[in-house]
Amino acid sequence: MKSFAVFALASTIALPALASAQTAAPAAQASAGVSVGATVYDTSGGVVGTVDTTDGTNAVVNTGTVKAAIPLSSLGKGEKGPVLAMTKAQLEAAASQQQAQASADFKAKLVPGAAVYGTGGAQLGTIKSADASFVTVTTTSGDAKLPVAGFGPGPQGVTLGMTADQLKAAMGGAAATAPTASATAATEATATAATDTAAPAKKKK
Numbered sequence: 366m367k368s369f370a371v372f373a374l375a376s377t378i379a380l381p382a383l384a385s386a387q388t389a390a391p392a393a394q395a396s397a398g399v400s401v402g403a404t405v406y407d408t409s410g411g412v413v414g415t416v417d418t419t420d421g422t423n424a425v426v427n428t429g430t431v432k433a434a435i436p437l438s439s440l441g442k443g444e445k446g447p448v449l450a451m452t453k454a455q456l457e458a459a460a461s462q463q464q465a466q467a468s469a470d471f472k473a474k475l476v477p478g479a480a481v482y483g484t485g486g487a488q489l490g491t492i493k494s495a496d497a498s499f500v501t502v503t504t505t506s507g508d509a510k511l512p513v514a515g516f517g518p519g520p521q522g523v524t525l526g527m528t529a530d531q532l533k534a535a536m537g538g539a540a541a542t543a544p545t546a547s548a549t550a551a552t553e554a555t556a557t558a559a560t561d562t563a564a565p566a567k568k569k570k
Contacts, residue, residue, distance in 0.1 A: 400416065406447070472513070482525070
């Protein structure tokens with residue numbers, strides 16, 4: 366069977382209660398002074414990470430290992446920049462723990478009959494079966510066997526990191542190069558590095 370690439374959904378871990386569980390950061394809150402690119406420090410002056418984005422409510426802090434959404438109310442204002450009452454190691458440990466829990470909760474939703482949506486918002490089909498590595502999705506064009514890493518939570522529910530057109534084109538391309546295969550045969554897919562959007566690329570055998 367042919368294979369095609371499916372792109373995993375990029376994710377940021379939201380950590381609304383982390384800083385509040387620690388000792389409060391010193392000085393006034395820095396909600397007005399947090400900007401993209403700013404370096405975030407811990408209370409001892411150690412570097413925690415840099416601000417990737419901010420929406421006025423949360424700041425996404427990138428430690429180089431994880432990205433965590435930190436409430437601006439949890440950031441204090443220090444001499445060198447924003448201050449978080451957690452070290453880099455503490456933030457990464459907390460984010461990893463929450464990510465593992467979120468992953469387990471999401472995988473529990475990969476059950477037969479569950480609707481699957483694409484990144485464009487259109488429904489792609491429904492889950493036929495799922496195991497620890499792959500999810501088989503029944504679409505109007507047949508069944509597609511896809512890596513579980515290509516799925517993630519979305520605003521409508523279970524979401525695959527492809528649009529409806531990308532999935533249809535990939536399935537059609539696989540069928541064209543394997544004319545003897547049944548139109549409803551499962552198409553094995555391999556996950557690639559996490560990315561927000563990318564066109565599917567055929568993978569050599």
